[in-house]
Amino acid sequence: MRTEVLATNEKGLNPGIVQSARELPLASGAQEKSFIFTHRRVTDGRICVLTFDRPDSSANVFDRATLGELDEHLDFIAGSPELKGVVLTSAKNSVFIAGADLHALAGASANDLTHLIELGQSVFNRLASLNIPTVAAIHGACVGGGFEVCLACHYRVASPDRATKIGLPETQLGILPGWGGSTRLPRLIGLPRALDVILGGKTLAAKQALKYGMVDDLVPRERLVDFACRKILTRGFEPGRRRHGLKLWATNNRLFATAVSLRIESQLLKKTRGHYPAVFKALEVVTRGLSRTLAESLALEREAILGLAGTEECHNLIRIFFMQEHAKKQSYILGQTPVVAIPVERAAVIGAGVMGAGIAQWLSSRGIPVILRDVNAEQVAKGMAGVTQLYNEGVKRHRSTKLEARAGLDRIFPSAAETPLRQVDLVIEAAVEKMDLKKRIFQELGELAGPNTVLATNTSALSVSEIAAWWRSSWRGNRVRKRCNARCGSCSRSASCRSW
Amino acid sequence: MKTGRLVIIDGVRTPFCKMGTDLAPLGADELGRIVVNALLTRTGLDPNRIDEVIFGCVGQPADAANVARVIALRAGVPEHVPAITVHRNCASGCEALTQAYEKMAANRGSVFVVGGTESMSQIPLLFKQSAAARFAALSKAKSFDQKLRTLASFRPSDFQPRIGLQLGLTDPVCGLNMGETAELLAREFGVTREAQDEVALESHCRAVAARDKLTEEISPVYLNSGVITNDNGPRPNQTLEALARLKPVFDRKTGTVTAGNASQITDGAVALLVMSESKANELGFAPLGCLAGYAYAGCDPSRMGLGPVFAIAKAELLTGLALPDADVVEINEAFAAQVLAVLKAMGSEKFARKVLKRDTPLGAVPREKLNVNGGAIALGHPVGATGARLVLASLKELKRRKAKRALVSLCVGGGQGAALWLEAL
Numbered sequence: 009m010r011t012e013v014l015a016t017n018e019k020g021l022n023p024g025i026v027q028s029a030r031e032l033p034l035a036s037g038a039q040e041k042s043f044i045f046t047h048r049r050v051t052d053g054r055i056c057v058l059t060f061d062r063p064d065s066s067a068n069v070f071d072r073a074t075l076g077e078l079d080e081h082l083d084f085i086a087g088s089p090e091l092k093g094v095v096l097t098s099a100k101n102s103v104f105i106a107g108a109d110l111h112a113l114a115g116a117s118a119n120d121l122t123h124l125i126e127l128g129q130s131v132f133n134r135l136a137s138l139n140i141p142t143v144a145a146i147h148g149a150c151v152g153g154g155f156e157v158c159l160a161c162h163y164r165v166a167s168p169d170r171a172t173k174i175g176l177p178e179t180q181l182g183i184l185p186g187w188g189g190s191t192r193l194p195r196l197i198g199l200p201r202a203l204d205v206i207l208g209g210k211t212l213a214a215k216q217a218l219k220y221g222m223v224d225d226l227v228p229r230e231r232l233v234d235f236a237c238r239k240i241l242t243r244g245f246e247p248g249r250r251r252h253g254l255k256l257w258a259t260n261n262r263l264f265a266t267a268v269s270l271r272i273e274s275q276l277l278k279k280t281r282g283h284y285p286a287v288f289k290a291l292e293v294v295t296r297g298l299s300r301t302l303a304e305s306l307a308l309e310r311e312a313i314l315g316l317a318g319t320e321e322c323h324n325l326i327r328i329f330f331m332q333e334h335a336k337k338q339s340y341i342l343g344q345t346p347v348v349a350i351p352v353e354r355a356a357v358i359g360a361g362v363m364g365a366g367i368a369q370w371l372s373s374r375g376i377p378v379i380l381r382d383v384n385a386e387q388v389a390k391g392m393a394g395v396t397q398l399y400n401e402g403v404k405r406h407r408s409t410k411l412e413a414r415a416g417l418d419r420i421f422p423s424a425a426e427t428p429l430r431q432v433d434l435v436i437e438a439a440v441e442k443m444d445l446k447k448r449i450f451q452e453l454g455e456l457a458g459p460n461t462v463l464a465t466n467t468s469a470l471s472v473s474e475i476a477a478w479w480r481s482s483w484r485g486n487r488v489r490k491r492c493n494a495r496c497g498s499c500s501r502s503a504s505c506r507s508w
Numbered sequence: 509m510k511t512g513r514l515v516i517i518d519g520v521r522t523p524f525c526k527m528g529t530d531l532a533p534l535g536a537d538e539l540g541r542i543v544v545n546a547l548l549t550r551t552g553l554d555p556n557r558i559d560e561v562i563f564g565c566v567g568q569p570a571d572a573a574n575v576a577r578v579i580a581l582r583a584g585v586p587e588h589v590p591a592i593t594v595h596r597n598c599a600s601g602c603e604a605l606t607q608a609y610e611k612m613a614a615n616r617g618s619v620f621v622v623g624g625t626e627s628m629s630q631i632p633l634l635f636k637q638s639a640a641a642r643f644a645a646l647s648k649a650k651s652f653d654q655k656l657r658t659l660a661s662f663r664p665s666d667f668q669p670r671i672g673l674q675l676g677l678t679d680p681v682c683g684l685n686m687g688e689t690a691e692l693l694a695r696e697f698g699v700t701r702e703a704q705d706e707v708a709l710e711s712h713c714r715a716v717a718a719r720d721k722l723t724e725e726i727s728p729v730y731l732n733s734g735v736i737t738n739d740n741g742p743r744p745n746q747t748l749e750a751l752a753r754l755k756p757v758f759d760r761k762t763g764t765v766t767a768g769n770a771s772q773i774t775d776g777a778v779a780l781l782v783m784s785e786s787k788a789n790e791l792g793f794a795p796l797g798c799l800a801g802y803a804y805a806g807c808d809p810s811r812m813g814l815g816p817v818f819a820i821a822k823a824e825l826l827t828g829l830a831l832p833d834a835d836v837v838e839i840n841e842a843f844a845a846q847v848l849a850v851l852k853a854m855g856s857e858k859f860a861r862k863v864l865k866r867d868t869p870l871g872a873v874p875r876e877k878l879n880v881n882g883g884a885i886a887l888g889h890p891v892g893a894t895g896a897r898l899v900l901a902s903l904k905e906l907k908r909r910k911a912k913r914a915l916v917s918l919c920v921g922g923g924q925g926a927a928l929w930l931e932a933l
Contacts, residue, residue: 386735388735396732418584425550431554
């Protein structure tokens with residue numbers, strides 16, 4: 009007796025909100041198995057919807073427990089012949105599944121790791137061998153193991169949102185896709201593109217992923233699950249293999265694989281000078297696995313990842329990753345008590361040099377209108393050219409669309425004359441490194457800025473304390489006593505002013 | 509209830525650049541965005557306080573419908589602030605200002621960003637209707653055979669473009685080109701070629717001499733290739749001889765209107781910050797001046813150049829302000845012939861009695877009051893923007909002269925005139 013079949017709510021507006029198994033009334037009175045990381049429901053159309061929803065977290069990850077739950081759901085599905093299909097989805101706002109739990113991975117012993125890899129492979133294999141259609145309904149980051157579970161599904165639909173990023177970044181961490189990604193991706197989209205994604209450790213925007221064939225359809229987020237269910241019921245999916253048949257035939261054979269492998273290996277050697285063993289291993293696994301059976305290829309993956317996980321390169325890359333993540337969450341200056349960030353609605357940058365332009369571009373790309381001020385039109389023009397160039401590069405590297413870049417550029421308010429700064433929350437001084445000049449600028453800023461404006465300097469060579477002390481004395485004390493820490497990502501510099 | 513005055517706080521414009529030169533790559537929306545951006549920077553106004561953005565534009569870009577809204581959003585005006593594009597041909601920039609006044613008077617807001625924008629360079633070439641029909645048929649054609657047949661039906665003449673600019677400058681009612689209406693006035697009022705060329709020369713000389721003054725109005729435009737800070741229309745070395753050598757454009761045999769004594773075709777944009785007087789006091793802004801009254805009047809489309817005469821007469825009836833009250837007068841130099849005809853008509857008792865139905869003529873305008881820093885012949889005439897430029901320029905000139913009143917007037921394609929009275933504060 010399964011209670012989920014009784015309690016279905018197919019017309020739920022938000023597919024993310026589904027009744028979890030543990031919340032259902034127990035029809036039989038028997039203790040129903042409760043799930044922690046996933047929910048399961050069965051729709052009126054007898055489609056089983058599995059929703060990943062890790063409690064107290066904004067992300068889903070695969071650890072042993074989650075894989076175990078998925079395995080149990082597969083038990084249920086295998087034992088329910090009336091089911092017409094399976095849909096995998098996530099209840100999170102910006103994450104589908106962010107891959108394997110790296111903390112668990114980093115701390116695992118060799119034995120644990122072997123077990124984890126084997127568990128993932130076997131669960132995903134079970135999913136792949138279901139004889140009813142399976143669909144991954146992807147919204148949000150779908151990377152690493154998160155995408156490998158999608159690869160084990162028959163079809164993939166994704167939302168076109170910005171949050172949706174799809175890919176296999178494992179090689180960036182010194183390992184390779186080991187839960188079937190190195191095996192299934194080239195079989196799905198062909199060797200050249202699969203190598204591009206895997207060796208580059210790339211995550212793609214939804215549109216790009218569609219172009220690559222990594223997903224089959226793009227559908228708005230709110231309609232993902234409905235669409236997937238409807239497609240299952242109407243048998244509307246066209247198998248990707250049929251669509252890409254000719255291309256796959258041309259690229260996925262031993263001859264092509266060997267040729268490509270040789271060429272790419274020499275390119276990689278040039279690029280990495282032989283460091284980063286993961287990319288070479290991944291190349292080997294992908295190209296060799298292609299002409300073997302699925303099981304053999306998976307074995308190659310397993311062997312390779314276990315070898316790589318022990319290397320120093322892998323440890324260091326994972327450590328860097330953790331450090332970057334930590335830095336992103338850092339909201340205060342090290343060694344000081346956390347402060348609440350003041351909301352910055354408008355900003356100004358004084359000095360339109362390389363630094364000033366970089367800071368202005370960074371701020372404006374985050375939606376903040378920025379006044380970019382310098383002494384004359386020629387200097388401002390140089391700054392504007394710098395900002396434009398940064399935006400153009402962003403477009404070239406697919407970091408932003410043309411429209412987004414234009415909107416960012418529109419947020420720059422160039423000014424070659426004295427400008428009122430009363431409406432401005434934050435002023436960052438980024439002028440030439442001369443103490444006299446800086447003092448003069450701050451004198452002027454004191455007159456132009458409002459009472460709540462935070463004044464900051466981007467100096468790296470001069471003493472912030474000296475400017476601060478002088479400023480405080482010249483303004484008889486204390487109109488402003490704030491501290492701020494504007495991190496400037498575009499030039500990885502930090503503009504800071506302390507205890508003013 | 510007495511309506512308060514509408515005051516002009518500040519204004520700014522792009523340099524005016526001849527069609528196809530420095531500003532050619534920028535569309536009307538981009539030009540407008542640049543000036544509103546500069547206006548907000550210069551005044552420090554919190555954009556949340558704006559009640560509406562009103563922009564004049566004649567050749568509205570096909571890729572930026574309601575260009576005022578595009579300008580507002582791109583310049584960082586909040587989404588909740590509405591925006592409207594207005595079109596009264598050459599007086600569109602004035603219309604934006606007077607509409608702000610009317611909205612204020614009707615209690616529909618108190619802070620407005622108004623102005624005008626025009627990219628004459630980007631007025632498109634158009635396909636003929638016959639060609640458009642064939643393109644439509646082609647896109648509907650299904651089979652290869654159908655497509656081939658539709659393709660074969662195209663005629664070479666289908667691919668001859670219609671020049672949007674030329675169409676815009678031709679009156680659809682009387683069929684005359686704007687230049688031809690000027691020729692008509694030159695004939696009827698006996699305006700000679702020499703007199704026109706003298707006006708043109710004066711315009712250039714004054715604009716060149718006023719370069720520093722004009723810089724006060726201008727906000728630089730930053731392009732990838734560098735910065736544009738100055739108008740490129742005024743020619744420092746202009747001579748009467750050079751003007752005399754030019755061939756008439758609109759009547760090749762006996763005409764008098766040349767490219768040299770007509771306004772230049774130019775790209776540019778202007779933005780003004782205007783608000784009710786009480787709001788200005790509340791926010792602590794010191795205004796340049798206020799709008800003291802205005803009138804739009806209609807006239808014969810084939811003599812559209814006389815528009816200012818009718819508008820100034822009407823404004824006198826409405827405000828009681830007469831031509832001699834003005835310390836500074838702007839009569840937009842669409843054509844030198846047209847400005848001279850306006851001056852003659854305003855001074856003529858016969859014209860006053862016969863056409864204006866009044867006993868006395870409007871009066872004379874001394875040269876030292878008229879278009880003192882050069883006009884559209886030197887600076888150019890981005891049609892949607894000019895009206896707002898004249899308002900800005902004359903207010904700044906009043907400040908410089910410590911004078912009281914300015915009269916701004918324009919002739920309007922289609923047979924209209926605009927006259928605005930401004931007062932320094």
